[in-house]
Amino acid sequence: MTKREIRELREKIGTDPILTDEEIEHIWTVMDKQEPMKPDELKIPRATIFRCPSCKSVPDWPYDHCPKCGQKLDWNEEEKE
Numbered sequence: 001m002t003k004r005e006i007r008e009l010r011e012k013i014g015t016d017p018i019l020t021d022e023e024i025e026h027i028w029t030v031m032d033k034q035e036p037m038k039p040d041e042l043k044i045p046r047a048t049i050f051r052c053p054s055c056k057s058v059p060d061w062p063y064d065h066c067p068k069c070g071q072k073l074d075w076n077e078e079e080k081e
Contacts, residue, residue, distance in 0.1 A: 003035070006031050006032075006034075006035075009031065010028060010031070013027055013028070030070070033054065033065075033069070033070050033071045033072060034072050035072065036072045036073060036074035037053045037054065037071060037072070037073065037074060038053065038073075038074050038075075038076075039051060039052060039053060039062075039073050039074075039075070040052075040053050040056070050062070052066040052068065052069060052071055052073065053071065054066065054069050054071040055068050055069040055071070057069070059073075062075050
């Protein structure tokens with residue numbers, strides 16, 4: 001889902017008279033988590049640990065999504081800016 005598609009859906013959702021404010025906020029949160037984020041890299045002696053940038057949990061394996069909070073993770077090895 002592109003950022004443009006997310007914006008368009010937010011506009012549609014925000015004007016839906018059937019949804020409550022809490023439901024709209026939940027939908028927005030879930031949609032935001034579909035934007036991939038690079039895991040945080042923590043270097044400790046003799047190891048490197050990766051953790052979710054949203055909830056800071058440490059997944060046991062490089063999942064596509066954090067098993068705790070659902071944040072989409074980007075494991076590409078491109079250079080960080």
